[in-house]
Amino acid sequence: MSATATHLKLPSLLVAGTDTGVGKTVVTALLAIAYRGHGVAAAPFKPVAAGVSTGEVWADTAFLAAAARTSEEETGLYRLKKPLSPHLAAADEGVCIDIAAVMEKFNSLSSKYGAVLVEGAGGIMAPLGAGATFLDMAAALDLPVVIVTTARLGSLNHTLLTADACRERGLKVAGLVINRFPAQPGEPEQRNLAELGKLTGTPLIAVLPEMDVSVEDLNTGDLERHAGLPDLAELPGGLSGRGDYSRAIEADRKHVWHPFSPMREYLGEKPHPLMIVGGQGSRLTASDGRSYIDGTSSLWVNIHGHGRPELDGAVRRQLGRVAHSTLLGLSNEPSALLAEQLSAITPAGLDRVFYSDNGSTAVEVALKVAFQYWRQAGHPEKKEFVSFVNAYHGDTIGSVSVGGHELFHSMFRPLLFDAHLAPAAYCYRCPEGLAHPECRLACLSGLKEILARRSASIAAVIVEPRVQGAAGIIVQPPGYLAEVEKLCRRHGVLLVADEVATGFGRTGTMFACEQEGVEPDIMALAKGITGGYLPLAATLFREEIYEAFLGRYEELRTFFHGHTYTGNPLACAAALANIELIRQPGFLERVREKAKLFDSLLARLAGLRHAGDVRRIGMMAGIELVAGRGATEPFPVKERVGRRVILKAREKGVIIRPLGDTVVIMPPLSIGEGELRHLVEAASWAIEEVTERGNG
Ligand SMILES: *Cc1c(COP(=O)(O)O)cnc(C)c1O
Numbered sequence: 029m030s031a032t033a034t035h036l037k038l039p040s041l042l043v044a045g046t047d048t049g050v051g052k053t054v055v056t057a058l059l060a061i062a063y064r065g066h067g068v069a070a071a072p073f074k075p076v077a078a079g080v081s082t083g084e085v086w087a088d089t090a091f092l093a094a095a096a097r098t099s100e101e102e103t104g105l106y107r108l109k110k111p112l113s114p115h116l117a118a119a120d121e122g123v124c125i126d127i128a129a130v131m132e133k134f135n136s137l138s139s140k141y142g143a144v145l146v147e148g149a150g151g152i153m154a155p156l157g158a159g160a161t162f163l164d165m166a167a168a169l170d171l172p173v174v175i176v177t178t179a180r181l182g183s184l185n186h187t188l189l190t191a192d193a194c195r196e197r198g199l200k201v202a203g204l205v206i207n208r209f210p211a212q213p214g215e216p217e218q219r220n221l222a223e224l225g226k227l228t229g230t231p232l233i234a235v236l237p238e239m240d241v242s243v244e245d246l247n248t249g250d251l252e253r254h255a256g257l258p259d260l261a262e263l264p265g266g267l268s269g270r271g272d273y274s275r276a277i278e279a280d281r282k283h284v285w286h287p288f289s290p291m292r293e294y295l296g297e298k299p300h301p302l303m304i305v306g307g308q309g310s311r312l313t314a315s316d317g318r319s320y321i322d323g324t325s326s327l328w329v330n331i332h333g334h335g336r337p338e339l340d341g342a343v344r345r346q347l348g349r350v351a352h353s354t355l356l357g358l359s360n361e362p363s364a365l366l367a368e369q370l371s372a373i374t375p376a377g378l379d380r381v382f383y384s385d386n387g388s389t390a391v392e393v394a395l396k397v398a399f400q401y402w403r404q405a406g407h408p409e410k411k412e413f414v415s416f417v418n419a420y421h422g423d424t425i426g427s428v429s430v431g432g433h434e435l436f437h438s439m440f441r442p443l444l445f446d447a448h449l450a451p452a453a454y455c456y457r458c459p460e461g462l463a464h465p466e467c468r469l470a471c472l473s474g475l476k477e478i479l480a481r482r483s484a485s486i487a488a489v490i491v492e493p494r495v496q497g498a499a500g501i502i503v504q505p506p507g508y509l510a511e512v513e514k515l516c517r518r519h520g521v522l523l524v525a526d527e528v529a530t531g532f533g534r535t536g537t538m539f540a541c542e543q544e545g546v547e548p549d550i551m552a553l554a555k556g557i558t559g560g561y562l563p564l565a566a567t568l569f570r571e572e573i574y575e576a577f578l579g580r581y582e583e584l585r586t587f588f589h590g591h592t593y594t595g596n597p598l599a600c601a602a603a604l605a606n607i608e609l610i611r612q613p614g615f616l617e618r619v620r621e622k623a624k625l626f627d628s629l630l631a632r633l634a635g636l637r638h639a640g641d642v643r644r645i646g647m648m649a650g651i652e653l654v655a656g657r658g659a660t661e662p663f664p665v666k667e668r669v670g671r672r673v674i675l676k677a678r679e680k681g682v683i684i685r686p687l688g689d690t691v692v693i694m695p696p697l698s699i700g701e702g703e704l705r706h707l708v709e710a711a712s713w714a715i716e717e718v719t720e721r722g723n724g
Pocket residue numbers: 385386387388389391420421422423492497498526527528529530554555
């Protein structure tokens with residue numbers, strides 16, 4: 029061993045065992061010593077140690093700290109007393125093992141040391157509680173893995189299972205350490221030794237003997253002499269969990285056309301547009317190696333955070349059965365069970381589920397069914413639709429036809445069918461020039477007038493309940509939605525609730541309609557339905573509507589519409605797991621509590637000179653920026669104020685996205701309080717920097 033620094037590039041590692049008792053701790057200690065020999069100060073880190081009875085000096089963490097010359101404080105995090113599986117030992121002490129806390133400690137150690145050697149707890153699938161296993165922690169850390177195993181009979185199976193599990197989660201297996209190799213190996217040991225590296229396709233970085241390690245070994249440096257050190261040159265060079273993304277970035281620049289993105293501007297971002305390469309909890313990791321808070325919930329879809337074990341597990345389990353099969357004339361289990369769940373959690377009467385893939389198609393289906401329903405119910409004259417100014421229902425031709433967003437939709441006017449656009453509630457810029465509640469919802473007069481005049485020809489009114497999302501998080505005054513429903517009932521037209529953005533807890537209740545006791549005839553769902561995992565949408569109908577489509581084949585009452593991936597089993601499995609988590613006792617209460625904190629954090633933004641209006645409902649907020657305080661006149665479009673603000677916010681590790689000059693903040697519902705505070709403060713700082721100080 030050379031004591032001088034070498035050219036070896038030594039990465040942080042995860043030391044995982046094929047089982048408990050294979051000697052991971054000794055190997056981790058030896059790796060730390062070997063790293064030191066190459067001039068790299070490595071900190072061992074054993075996040076979870078079970079069986080640490082108090083007062084016992086040679087707890088693993090103390091042993092590691094002594095070997096690496098760090099402190100025991102730095103080496104451990106969760107020290108659990110009972111020698112049980114971590115999840116059981118933790119539960120007995122009322123402790124919750126939090127992967128985010130492990131990441132945080134890892135990050136602080138990596139900023140101080142040349143490398144961090146993270147030691148596993150038991151085998152790779154050791155449960156940590158709340159559905160997570162050690163592998164989930166490993167995936168979050170995204171480090172190359174060194175597998176510690178033995179060569180005895182049965183070890184091939186354990187080692188292959190461990191290597192496979194790691195690779196399936198995208199982890200690199202850097203090498204094997206064969207521990208406890210007997211002085212007089214029998215045939216199984218001798219033959220397995222040769223097979224282990226070959227079968228796993230992984231270099232052997234050490235074969236260590238059976239040894240009895242005592243306090244003295246460490247004090248005298250005898251451990252190394254006793255055991256021999258791992259050969260770090262066997263670690264593949266340039267090894268890092270964090271890859272080189274330059275090729276993908278180049279491919280993105282050359283070949284991808286990004287949605288809703290002025291491409292010249294996007295390509296001009298310096299140093300280059302961000303590429304997301306990982307995610308955990310409320311955070312996304314980007315190709316620049318930095319971690320960002322996902323302040324848009326990956327465009328309004330994420331509910332429980334990224335890498336959520338329950339959702340990962342649900343998709344993986346379904347993947348083990350079948351990834352896709354069609355719903356055209358066949359069924360699959362997840363889509364059937366999900367339909368049952370959806371009808372259970374949506375407002376009364378919505379018992380029939382039609383699947384598609386995204387919000388636009390969910391709306392498209394709603395419109396086509398409403399149209400065909402009236403034809404088959406003996407009212408073919410009812411074929412017109414009413415929607416609202418600034419409404420957004422998606423980007424397909426049908427959903428754009430009921431859209432009221434000037435910028436997004438005017439270009440396509442010649443392609444669209446006509447719809448009636450009623451004035452919308454927009455208190456900050458009230459179309460009636462009034463204020464709530466004295467206005468007594470005067471903005472509804474336009475809808476009243478349309479319905480009074482044309483209801484005989486109108487099939488349905490489509491509304492975004494409680495808040496127009498893409499319009500700029502424009503929250504409707506209380507009572508407005510219930511009034512829209514009442515008008516629909518009075519005039520005999522269907523009510524379509526587009527809950528694509530608001531569904532699944534986003535506004536603090538499972539669905540926004542619940543807040544005003546509204547029971548629509550049709551409901552469109554997408555975005556949050558899979559917790560942000562996979563594309564899926566559903567349109568729900570009252571049974572009477574569905575029944576109008578029944579008949580003998582030759583009557584041609586069938587709904588001739590269907591998308592190829594309708595009811596995809598993987599997406600439906602994710603949706604089932606998502607709903608199960610939302611329905612856990614206390615979940616929505618916690619969201620509402622968090623929304624109160626959100627509100628108090630946002631209150632400070634209202635004081636900014638250019639924050640014209642700060643709007644929030646549940647966990648969605650919009651800050652409409654204007655040119656001057658008290659005045660509602662917008663900034664000139666070409667100043668791109670909203671965009672400049674969100675790019676500025678990236679400097680504070682926050683990803684948000686504007687709608688024009690409205691800065692939208694919409695984090696995963698699971699976001700931690702500290703992260704929420706950071707998110708709002710970063711947005712506030714960025715707004716001040718751009719609008720008041722002209723920086724950025
Ligand atoms: C996003 C959105 C849609 C469209 O959903 P896509 O999945 O993007 O097609 C429709 N309606 C509302 C209210 C939305 O917010």
